[in-house]
Amino acid sequence: SSGINAEYGDKECPPPKLQEISKHAKQTNLPLFLGADTNAHSTAWGSVVKDSIGKTRGESLLDLMIQEDLHVSNVNNPITFNNGRWTNAIDVTITNNTALNQIKKWKTREGTCKSDHIPITFEMGNVDGSNTC
Numbered sequence: 001s002s003g004i005n006a007e008y009g010d011k012e013c014p015p016p017k018l019q020e021i022s023k024h025a026k027q028t029n030l031p032l033f034l035g036a037d038t039n040a041h042s043t044a045w046g047s048v049v050k051d052s053i054g055k056t057r058g059e060s061l062l063d064l065m066i067q068e069d070l071h072v073s074n075v076n077n078p079i080t081f082n083n084g085r086w087t088n089a090i091d092v093t094i095t096n097n098t099a100l101n102q103i104k105k106w107k108t109r110e111g112t113c114k115s116d117h118i119p120i121t122f123e124m125g126n127v128d129g130s131n132t133c
Contacts, residue, residue, distance in 0.1 A: 011094040013040060013057040014064045022068040031099035032070070033124060036092045037117060046077025046089040054090075061092075067117065071095050073103045073122070080108060091117055102126065 018036070025032035041047040042058030044065075049055045073093040080091035081106070089105075095103060106122040113119055 013038070014061045019064060019068075022064070022070055025096050025098070025114060026068060029055065029098060031102060032094070032096040033099055033103070034094040036094055037090065038092050039090050040092075041088070041090070045074050045092045047070045048088055050086070050088065065094065069097050071097075071100050073100075073106055074120075078108045078118075079110075080118050080120065081116060082110070088132045091120060093120060093122065099124075 014063070021034065022032060024030070038057065038061055039054065040057035040061045041049040041051075041054030042062050043049070044058075045061055047054070047058065049058070068104070071094065073095050074087060074089065077088045080089045081087060092107060093103065102124050104123040104125045106120070109119040109121055
């Protein structure tokens, strides 16, 4: 599993590290579990498109996800960001085909920390139903 942070002002979205990790997982047939603070807006993960920067970032990330056969594991399009002024779904759990059916009990945990990003928790399990974490 990995984590990626894409700053809102970053020129490259998706970040090159995400492309590198996803290609490596695909080539080696490894399961990919990626938690990403994307700062990207797309209805594919329940985000409301707020501005052109967020929209462009969302389109670029979605293009990469389609190209690399990556999947959004967010369940029920929840809010993942709340700074008191606005809310949105900009934090995305991404998996590849190998890991797709291993995400269990994905949910947000609002009110459990003092960050404007709402914690996301899930269990990772094997296809046979046994838990690995």
